[in-house]
């Protein structure tokens with residue numbers, strides 16, 4: 020098979036995308052007498068090696084999944100080089116003269132760095148470390164933090180999603196208390212992936228529930244989707260607002276009203 024991003028005439032036996040036949044064999048036991056799965060080709064693009072590990076572990080790798088556990092030391096730098104070459108190919112196909120156009124000469128590298136190290140970093144790095152303190156004072160009053168800034172992108176067009184989030188926690192005596200700044204770090208980690216807003220708030224709620232074990236959790240998100248303003252229907256002022264409630268917030272409508280009434284900075 021020949022790839023247009025390789026040197027002219029160069030060939031590789033490992034597809035960059037495709038049916039991953041080698042890995043699928045690794046997912047189920049081969050029938051007796053069948054050939055054992057081939058070990059990964061050392062010349063494979065690093066993305067293929069990472070995908071093979073994910074498939075072998077039966078782990079999902081959707082756009083909004085974190086895959087840090089499957090990336091070995093040094094591979095992120097290799098991934099950056101690989102993504103740069105692919106984006107250069109995309110710019111070629113967009114008929115942009117990246118050799119002579121001084122403005123786009125390093126755009127492929129910039130975009131690769133932006134995706135891997137900045138805007139989609141939440142896919143490629145482990146969760147931020149969170150210090151958990153026991154709830155010694157047995158705090159059981161509603162605590163709200165926000166607005167926290169949301170910077171994300173939609174999975175459909177990779178257009179920016181920018182907004183705010185509020186988090187309300189009703190602790191119990193068993194709840195782990197975490198520093199306020201850690202809520203912002205967790206938001207950043209979850210939102211730093213291609214997302215859809217409905218799934219983003221659920222992922223965030225699952226993470227905070229797991230880390231702190233509160234009696235109740237409420238999350239409200241309000242965001243502008245650039246796929247609706249910069250392009251598409253070009254609606255400039257519309258926002259998406261959604262929320263997720265867990266634990267006592269689901270049963271106690273007075274508590275829900277208290278959370279919604281107290282959201283700081285929201286008119």
Ligand SMILES: Nc1nc2c(ncn2[C@@H]2O[C@H](COP(=O)(O)OP(=O)(O)OP(=O)(O)O)[C@@H](O)[C@H]2O)c(=O)[nH]1
Pocket residue numbers: 173174175214215216217244246247250251252
């Ligand atoms: N429900 C939901 N929809 C979103 C979100 N972000 C973007 N979208 C929408 O998802 C849709 C994208 O899928 P398609 O309808 O196939 O894309 P399209 O044909 O380019 O759509 P248009 O935007 O109408 O031009 C668009 O309607 C977006 O506005 C989100 O977080 N949640």
